Amino acid sequence: xxxxxxxxxxxxxxxxxxxxxxxxxxxxxxxxxxxxxxxxxxxxxxxxxxxxxxxxxxxxxxxxxxxxxxxxxxxxxxxxxxxxxxxxxxxxxxxxxxxxxxxxxxxxxxxxxxxxxxxxxxxxxxxxxxxxxxxxxxxxxxxxxxxxxxxxxxxxxxxxxxxxxxxxxxxxxxxxxxxxxxxxxxxxxxxxxxxxxxxxxxxxxxxxxxxxxxxxxxxxxxxxxxxxxxxxxxxxxxxxxxxxxxxxxxxxxxxxxxxxxxxxxxxxxxxxxxxxxxxxxxxxxxxxxxxxxxxxxxxxxxxxxxxxxxxxxxxxxxxxxxxxxxxxxxxxxxxxxxxxxxxxxxxxxxxxxxxxxxxxxxxxxxxxxxxxxxxxxxxxxxxxxxxxxxxxxxxxxxxxxxxxxxxxxxxxxxxxxxxxxxxxxxxxxxxxxxxxxxxxxxx
Numbered sequence: 001x002x003x004x005x006x007x008x009x010x011x012x013x014x015x016x017x018x019x020x021x022x023x024x025x026x027x028x029x030x031x032x033x034x035x036x037x038x039x040x041x042x043x044x045x046x047x048x049x050x051x052x053x054x055x056x057x058x059x060x061x062x063x064x065x066x067x068x069x070x071x072x073x074x075x076x077x078x079x080x081x082x083x084x085x086x087x088x089x090x091x092x093x094x095x096x097x098x099x100x101x102x103x104x105x106x107x108x109x110x111x112x113x114x115x116x117x118x119x120x121x122x123x124x125x126x127x128x129x130x131x132x133x134x135x136x137x138x139x140x141x142x143x144x145x146x147x148x149x150x151x152x153x154x155x156x157x158x159x160x161x162x163x164x165x166x167x168x169x170x171x172x173x174x175x176x177x178x179x180x181x182x183x184x185x186x187x188x189x190x191x192x193x194x195x196x197x198x199x200x201x202x203x204x205x206x207x208x209x210x211x212x213x214x215x216x217x218x219x220x221x222x223x224x225x226x227x228x229x230x231x232x233x234x235x236x237x238x239x240x241x242x243x244x245x246x247x248x249x250x251x252x253x254x255x256x257x258x259x260x261x262x263x264x265x266x267x268x269x270x271x272x273x274x275x276x277x278x279x280x281x282x283x284x285x286x287x288x289x290x291x292x293x294x295x296x297x298x299x300x301x302x303x304x305x306x307x308x309x310x311x312x313x314x315x316x317x318x319x320x321x322x323x324x325x326x327x328x329x330x331x332x333x334x335x336x337x338x339x340x341x342x343x344x345x346x347x348x349x350x351x352x353x354x355x356x357x358x359x360x361x362x363x364x365x366x367x368x369x370x371x372x373x374x375x376x377x378x379x380x381x382x383x384x385x386x387x388x389x390x391x392x393x394x395x396x397x398x399x400x401x402x403x404x405x406x407x408x409x410x411x412x413x414x415x416x417x418x419x420x421x422x423x424x425x426x427x428x429x430x431x432x433x434x435x436x437x438x439x440x441x442x443x
Contacts, residue, residue, distance in 0.1 A: 001280055001281065001282055001283075002032075002037070002280070002281040002283065003279060003280060003281075004023070004025040004026070004030070004279045004280070004281060005025060005026040005279060006025050006026040006049065006279050007025065007261055007275075007276070007277045007278070007279055008023060008024065008025045008261060008262055008275025008276060008279065008280070008281055009024045009025065009049070009050065009051050009052065009261060009262060009275070010022075010023075010024040010050075010051060010052045010053060010054075010098075010262045010275070011023055011024070011262045011263065011264045011273040011274075011275050011281070012053060012054045012055060012264055013034070013055075013264055013265070013266040013267060013271070013273070014055040014059040015055060015056075015057045015058075015059065015267055016055075016057065016058050016059035017268075018033065018034075018035070019034060019266045019267055019268060019270075019271070020032065020033055020034070020040060020055075020059070021033075021034050021264075021266075021271070021273050021283070022053045022054070022055060022062060023053075023273070023275065023281060024050040024051060024052060024053045024064070024262075025050070025275070025279065026049060026050070027044060027046045027047070027048060027049055027050060027066070028042055028043060028044040028046065028050060029042070029043045029044075029046075029050055029053040029062065029064055030042050030043075031043075031076075032283070033356060034266060034270070034271040034273075034283060034285065035271075035285065036327055036355070036357070037283065037327075038327065038329075038355070038356065038357045038359070038360045039359040039360055039363075040356040040357075040359070041076065041079070041356075041359075042359065042399060043062070043064070043074055043079055044399075045072070045074075045079075045081065046064070046066045046070070046072075047066065047068050047070065048066045048067040048068040048070075049066060049067040050064055050065070050066050050067075051065055051066060051067060051095060051096065051097050051098070052064065052065050052096070052097065052098045052099050053065075054099060054100055054101060056101050056104070057101065059076070060075070060076055060077065061073055061074065061075060061076065061082070062074040062076055063099050063100070063101060063107055064099065065090075065095075065096035065097070065098070065099045065109060066095075066096070067095045068087050068093075068095070069086075069087030069088075069090050069091050069092075069093050069094055069095060069096055069111065070084065070085065070086060070087050070090065070096070071084065071085045071090055071096055071099060071107075071109055071119070072084045072085075073107075073121055082121070083121045085119070085124070089124065089125075090109065090111065090117070090126075091109065091111030091112065091113040091115065091117070092111075092113040094111050094112035094113050095111060095112050096109050096110070096111040097110055097111055097112065097136070097137065097138050097139075097140075098110050098137075098138070098139060098140035099140075100140055100141070100142050101142075102118070102142050102145070102147070102161070103145075105120050105121045105122050106118060106119065106120055106121075106127070106161075107119045107121060108140060108142060108147055109140075110137035110138070110139075110140045110149050111136075111137060112136045112137075114131070114133045114134065114135060114136065114137060114151070115129050115130060115131050115133070115137070116129075116130040116133075116137060116140070116147060116149045116157075116159060117129050117130070118130075118147075118161050127161075128161055128164050130147070130149075130157075130159045130164075130165075130166065132157055132166050132169075133149070133151040133153055133155065133157065134151070134153040135151050135152040135153035135175075136151065136152045137149050137150070137151045137152075138150060138151065138152060138175075138176070138177055139151075139156075139176055139177055139178050139179045139191075140179065141179045141180055141181045142181065143181035143182075143185040144185055145160065145161060145162060146158060146159070146160055146167075146181070146185050147159040147160075147161065148179050148181055148188055149179065150172070150176030150177065150178065150179040150190055150191075150192070151175075151176055152175040152176070153175075154171060154172055154173055154174055154175060154176065154192070155169050155170060155171050155172065155176065156169070156170045156172060156176050156179055156188065156190045156199075157169050157170075158170075158188070168201065170188070170190060170197075170199045170208075172190040172192050172193075172197055173192075173193070174192040174193035174195075175192050175193070175218075176190050176191065176192040177191060177192055177218060177219065177220045177221075178190070178191035178192070178219055178220055178221050178222040178233075179191070179222065180222035180223065180224055180231065182224065182228050182245075183227075183228045186200060186201040186202050187199065187200050187201070188201075189222055189231065191219035191220070191221070191222045191233060191235075192218070192219060193218065193219070194213055194214075194215040194216060194217060194218065194219065194235070195211055195212060195213040195214075195215070195219065196211070196212045196214075196219055196222065196231075196233050196243075197210070197211050197212075198210040198211075198212075198248065210248045212233075212241075212243065212248060212250075214233075214239075214241045214250055215233070215235040215237050215239060215241070216235075216237040216239075217235050217236035217237040217259075218235055218236045219233055219234070219235045220234060220235055220236060220259075220260055220261055220262075221233070221234040221235075221260055221261070221262055221263035221274075222234075222263075223263055223264055223265050224245075224265070225265060225269050226267060226269060228245060229244070229245055229246070230242055230243065230244065230245065230251075231243045231245055232263060232265060232272070234256075234260035234262075234263040234274060235259075235260060236259040236260065236277075237259070238255060238256040238257060238258055238259060238260060238276075239253060239254070239255055239256070239260075240253065240254040240256065240260065240263065240272075240274065241253050242254075254284075256274055256276060256282060257276070257278070257280065258276040258277055258278040258280060259276060259277040259278075260274055260275070260276055260277075261275050261276060261277055262274070262275035263275070269286070270285055270286045271283060271284065271285045271286075272284045319335050320332040320335040320336050320348060323335060324348075324351060324352075327357075327360075329352050329355070329357040329360050329361035330360065330361045330362070330363075330365075332348055332352070332361075333345075333348060333349070333352065333361050333373070334369065334372075336348045337372040337373065337376065338372075342376070342379070342380055342386075345376055346380075346385070346386060346389060349389050349393070350389060353389065353392060358392065358393070358396045359396065359400065362393075362396055362397060362400055363400055367408035367410060367411045370397075370401075370411060371410060371411060371414060373393070373397075374397075374411065374414040374415065374418065375414060377390050377393060377394070377418060378414055378417050378418050378421065381418065381421045381422065381425070382421065382425065
């Protein structure tokens with residue numbers, strides 16, 4: 001369980017390995033590594049509560065929407081905003097509840113203005129606006145080029161951008177909070193009230209082919225595994241029901257401590273993320289069976305027709321190696337900082353960076369535990385070997401602590417020293433550029 005600041009409105013696993021998890025909560029998106037449970041990135045460039053955040057297929061871009069009505073596209077490597085649409089440009093300054101990629105460069109959004117909109121990230125105006133719902137649109141999924149939306153008006157609608165029109169309407173009967181497309185783009189699921197309905201285009205759209213009423217409260221989340229042999233449904237009753245799609249019977253159920261608002265399954269089917277109204281994230285993982293440990297390796301040199309067995313001796317791990325192996329990145333960093341070996345500190349910092357564990361290593365530090373890091377940065381700032389890692393450290397520390405850094409006198413003093421040194425380095429770089437220019441003119 002991971003405790004966040006507010007209700008978890010949306011979860012989404014990256015389609016590309018290592019399938020990091022984007023979690024929408026409060027006015028930020030947090031990205032976690034599902035295996036190590038470490039926080040890799042935080043994106044907080046939002047003015048209101050984030051309602052949805054989705055990875056592109058390659059995992060390099062993130063599409064997000066918030067309660068103010070803004071939509072933004074982020075480059076995850078730099079956290080830069082590549083495209084943004086203001087609330088006035090999207091859904092009439094009303095909240096944008098769901099956004100999704102529809103192949104490059106198209107994205108889809110739905111909102112409280114009762115419309116579905118198609119966008120091209122290379123241009124500002126909406127490419128197409130689909131109208132037809134009579135109440136807030138709260139759910140969205142895509143399949144190939146088709147768009148499937150669900151509304152509080154009790155219907156779900158299928159749209160085709162190629163003809164800019166509605167293909168079909170499915171009457172669920174109660175507010176639709178979740179939709180899910182199945183393989184082949186002919187079968188769809190709607191979740192609303194306490195039930196899930198299965199619709200098959202080949203069997204007609206007037207009546208569902210199957211109805212499952214296994215929840216006591218509103219169904220709010222639907223997802224499926226890769227081959228669509230299993231469908232998961234989560235609701236405000238805190239229950240997740242797992243259905244076998246061959247007969248639509250419940251094969252398993254999980255009880256959670258609070259109402260479920262969002263749910264997703266990783267593409268490799270190893271992790272299930274469930275976001276709750278009480279700001280709790282549950283992350284369950286399938287644990288692979290571990291091979292039996294090999295205690296010794298026998299070698300067989302022959303001496304006078306006798307076999308001699310020698311046990312392989314393993315080198316004892318250092319304290320910081322054991323800390324890294326146990327994902328205690330903050331402890332590993334503290335241990336090498338006490339030793340004072342700058343090269344070893346640099347090595348450990350690079351290892352922590354490689355594991356995307358800077359936030360975990362730097363969070364929740366007191367001024368006393370933060371000072372050794374700042375002093376090491378100040379000492380090695382002028383050395384080109386240390387510059388890249390110091391730049392990364394600076395961004396991370398500013399992201400986590402911000403203005404709180406200057407509250408402690410000692411920390412403020414070291415920060416001031418780092419600032420002076422950076423200005424000196426900038427002045428030296430500018431002087432070097434002038435000299436290079438003069439030399440090139442002389443030659």
